[in-house]
Amino acid sequence: MRLRAVLSVIVALGAAAPATALASPYADAVTASAPSGWWRLGDAAGPQAANAAGGSAGTWSGALSAGAPGALAADANAALAFSGGWLDLGTTFAPTAALSLESWVRLTSASSTRYIFSQGGTSTGFHLYTATGGAPVFVVTSSAGRATVTAPSALSANVWHHVAATFAAGTATLYVDGAPVALRALSGMVKLGSGSLYAGRYAGGGSTWRGALDELAVYDRALSPADVADHASRGRDGTLATAAVAGPPALTDATSATFALTASDPQATFTCALDGAAATACGAAPRFDRLAERDHVLRVTPIDRWGRAGQAADYRWRADHTAAPDWSPTPPETRIAATVPEVTARPDASFALSATKPTVTFACALDSAAFAPCGETVDVDSVGAGDHVLRVVATDRFGQSEPVPAQYSWRVDRTAPDTFALAAGPAPGAAEAVAVFASSERGGRFECRVDGGGWSACAGPLALPGGATTLAVRAIDAAGNVDPSPATVQLTRETPDAEPTGARSFTTASAALSFAASAGGALSCRLDGGDWSPCDGPVTLAGLAWGEHGYDVRADFPGGLRLEAPELRWTAAAPGARVAALQFPVLLHRARDGRARSRGRPPTLRFALNVAAPVSVRVERLRGRRSRALSAWTVPGRAGDVLVRLPDRVVRRLRRGRYRISAQPAAGAAVRVAFAVV
Incomplete structure (x- = not known):
């Protein structure tokens, strides 16, 4: 008040x-x-x-x-x-x-x-x-x-x-x-x-x-x-104001009550206290709804024009819903029958409403609008694209409304989705590449076309034939809108060099991988679970250790969308031991101390070994087409460049003449080079 x-x-x-x-x-x-x-x-x-x-x-x-x-x-x-x-x-x-x-x-x-x-x-x-x-x-x-x-x-x-x-x-x-x-x-x-x-x-x-x-x-x-x-x-009036209260019958099945308040001071205002609650300001015709089924008392206090509280008046009555033949303590529940699917391109919809009680009224709200009375048939026309919801509350004649509105949600979608794709592979030794793809809209489906073929339904991850070079993917959303500009990826086949050219490449594996993303995708990669870094496909990986390897590729697109291809895995199997790049001085000089030298230094054999293996070194004396073994010994070889200094006992036995030195790994072929001593 x-x-x-x-x-x-x-x-x-x-x-x-x-x-x-x-x-x-x-x-x-x-x-x-x-x-x-x-x-x-x-x-x-x-x-x-x-x-x-x-x-x-x-x-x-x-x-x-x-x-x-x-x-x-x-x-x-x-x-x-x-x-x-x-x-x-x-x-x-x-x-x-x-x-x-x-x-x-x-x-x-x-x-x-x-x-x-x-x-x-x-x-x-x-x-x-x-x-x-x-x-x-x-x-x-x-x-x-x-x-x-x-x-x-x-x-x-x-x-x-x-x-x-x-x-x-x-x-x-x-x-x-x-x-x-x-x-x-x-x-x-x-x-x-x-x-x-x-x-x-x-x-x-x-x-x-x-x-x-x-x-x-x-x-x-x-x-x-x-x-x-x-x-x-x-x-001021010397007498405090009094109030008169007129209200509902002493016994009623109504769950609401309206009162008429008057006071001896025509400018008086009122406070009302229902059932012992705190008094609050009220008008001359207060109404109380959703009253419980029990005895009630309304206390009305007049406040005169000078702010003085007058004598309170009490009004008593009883609300008893059970007195009504159709009363039920259960509020009604709304059923909504919709003619529109949950996702559609149509701007119109129609709904039929019913309830679990025979005598009800409905209030409807479309999207964020306020609830307003509505009939048993609700027609919606010309709604815009986007998410929509129809909420309905049923109220029985006692004023009992369902506590949670019934609702039907649908989406009007007139916008074609965008498609994003990423393809990678195949991994070394594998027969198929793999592709993943996504749509800018949730739900829907995809169609794919490989190397200019026909469109067909597909889902990711999609296995691609090893020889495939072009993949096109288009998204079709739940409303049937088709992406007019499919996502396209191009895969290029690359092979590593067949012959290593240095000790590092000779002792390690390499692999060629092809991957690509559709327009707008920023690629990043990682090898064997390492850190992600920007990359571009195709890529040739060199210096790989023998054994299992894994390569991950992902693409980040505008709007925060990220695609990640399944990991490409392969095994780089260690080959048999092999010697390459054998080097030894072609000319040695016999010194006064009886030792053969190369530019005054003891001669050294150098070669590359692709895997760790013991290597047999052999020196032979050549006479015409014949050869005679001068010395042989075994050295422990490690992968990479190997240096073997000739033992002093061998150097002393080198006389003037022609020789041949060879290095042969276990279970491997021998590599030889000729030299002379003068």
């Missing part, structure tokens, strides 16, 4: 002349206090605000509305609503030694400063206003200085309050609802500013009042605390 704030402000700084009594307790009290100016604000229309006593008529400006409900009890006089407008109250009010300001106020917005009265400026005159947050403030400037008096608490919003402020005898006092709330000492005479007295805005412009004002009055004397308390008391 929203409380209505009423602020009555009185600032007293002087004496006033008597006025004629009016026919209400409050009007009589103000008349007896002899105001210098009194604007009751009950005018039927502008542009004048009639003066009930003293002063001159006020002039309307801006957004003002006559006929607002007034602040006073036992007085039909209306108030003036302020929505950015103000009143010019003229210059006739010119207090000197003392003054009082008084008003009933109802504040609706405390987001900034809101003026009730204002005369002068920052260094002259007097001002009554509410600060940001709603606390009343009285500022008065005298010949001796300036005093600012601030209330310790804010006014309640949307409630009528009586506020008064007085200045005289060296004291500025601020009152709220008849009680003094703050005061400041200030001597001297009132220092008036130039210009008019304004109500509802700052004299210099802006900070307009938001809400309503009633019974503006000014005095050229300081009202006594008793005067202020009497005015506030006479404006």
Whole structure:
């Protein structure tokens, strides 16, 4: 319930002349206090605000509305609503030694400063206003200085309050609802500013009042605390408000209840508390739905226009669903029969709705739209491409709705998918290559064509004949859209060199692999589980150790899509031992010490061995076509370059003549080279 704030402000700084009594307790009290100016604000229309006593008529400006409900009890006089407008109250009010300001106020917005009265400026005159947050403030400037008096608490919003402020005898006092709330000492005479007295805005412009004002009055004397308390008391009803409640029958099968609330104060608001719950603001016709099947009590408390809680009234009744012949505690469930498949290219759809209970109503929501009533047949036309969902809630006549809406989801797809492909292989010694592929859309299927053949259904990973060089793949999504630009990959066949050319290539294996990705794919590879690095196919791998090997290829496409081909695996089998590149000096010189030398150094045999194996070295003396073994020995050979220094015993036996030296690995062929000794 929203409380209505009423602020009555009185600032007293002087004496006033008597006025004629009016026919209400409050009007009589103000008349007896002899105001210098009194604007009751009950005018039927502008542009004048009639003066009930003293002063001159006020002039309307801006957004003002006559006929607002007034602040006073036992007085039909209306108030003036302020929505950015103000009143010019003229210059006739010119207090000197003392003054009082008084008003009933109802504040609706405390987001900034809101003026009730204002005369002068920052260094002259007097001002009554509410600060940001709603606390009343009285500022008065005298010949001796300036005093600012601030209330310790804010006014309640949307409630009528009586506020008064007085200045005289060296004291500025601020009152709220008849009680003094703050005061400041200030001597001297009132220092008036130039210009008019304004109500509802700052004299210099802006900070307009938001809400309503009633019974503006000014005095050229300081009202006594008793005067202020009497005015506030006479404006309010001496009796707290009472409420009357009309509601459903004492026993009903309805699970909702509507009430009609009235109060002795026609401006009263209400709070409602259902079944002992905390009281909350409610309107004059509160409704409560989905009530449990049991006894209920609604407690209604009236809040009068001055924010006072009145006497509470209780209303009791019982809701019993079982009294209804068709009542059931189970909420209905919706069944949706759709004519549209879950994925389609069609923009229209039709649905037939039914429920598990005979008497239900339906509420439907398409996609993110709010639920709205719908019939048993729902037709949807011209929906756009994308995902769609129809949600339906069934409600029985007792107001029981299914807790989770039934729904049917489908997708309208008019966009052809994009296709991505990666092919690799075959691995050395294998007969087939392999291809993997993907679509930009989930679901659907694929068709493939190899080397210009016909299209046929396919799925990855796809085995390709070893001689295949071109693969084309196209995706067909669930809606039947076909990729108009199939993904194409080209495989190129490469073979490694048949004969190694150095010790490293002679002692290791090599392999040629072909792989390719469709347009836009960035390739990366790794060998034997190593690190991934960018690559391009085809590739020849050299320097491979004998044994098992694995090669992985993947392709990254725009949009974060990644394809990875199955690992290509093969075995590099170690061959039989073989000697190559046998080298020995062709000419040796016999030195004086009886040893054969090559350029003064002991002769050395050099050759390449492809695998580790023992090697037999043999030196033979040649005479014509005949040969005679001079020496033979075995050295442990390792894969790669092998250096064999001739033993000194062999070097000493080399006489002048022709010779032949050979190296023969175990179970391998011998390699020979001739040399001479001079």
